[in-house]
Amino acid sequence: MVSTESREEIERTLGQVPSWMELIAEPAGDHSWGIFRDLTFGETELSPREKGLIGVAAASAMKCPYCAYFHKAESRLAGVSEAEIEEAVNLASSTQYFSTLLHGNEVDVDEFAAETDEIVEHIEQQEATADD
The missing domain is CATH 1.20.1290.10 (AhpD-like)
Known part of the structure; x- marks a missing residue:
């Protein structure tokens, strides 16, 4: 489960909150989204x-x-x-x-x-x- 703030960001980025994001344990929701967002969509060396x-x-x-x-x-x-x-x-x-x-x-x-x-x-x- 992600926070309201992360949920809004996910919707802006992906157009929806994928159902599998609901399966992430609450303490890790925002952190998991951040890892996914930063590595997948962020500007990195790759x-x-x-x-x-x-x-x-x-x-x-x-x-x-x-x-x-x-x-x-x-x-x-x-x-x-x-x-x-x-x-x-x-x-x-x-x-x-x-x-x-x-x-x-x-x-x-x-x-x-x-x-x-x-x-x-x-x-x-x-x-x-x-x-x-």
Whole structure:
């Protein structure tokens, strides 16, 4: 439940107070709206396109149909193409796949980080050589 002030702000911003906002426990209502408002609609380091695509990828990995629907709509509003949405879902799938592989096999995190740093350094050197 949100305060009257937040309810009015939500209605101005979204055109309505979504029914799911009523499910938020009273002590967290205004705070939850603030987080949603500021991260989704606020001016941040990420563009609306980036925010939408991150949301699509996260929702896909979490297998949340509610979040997937919302973030796909958010992405489309920001001009993201269907091909870009599909790619974001594929990247989330790939990340989840390899995460399962790494966790399930208990790959040493420090060793993984060291290898990743070496790979990044190699790619940076390759790109520098290509620019010459």
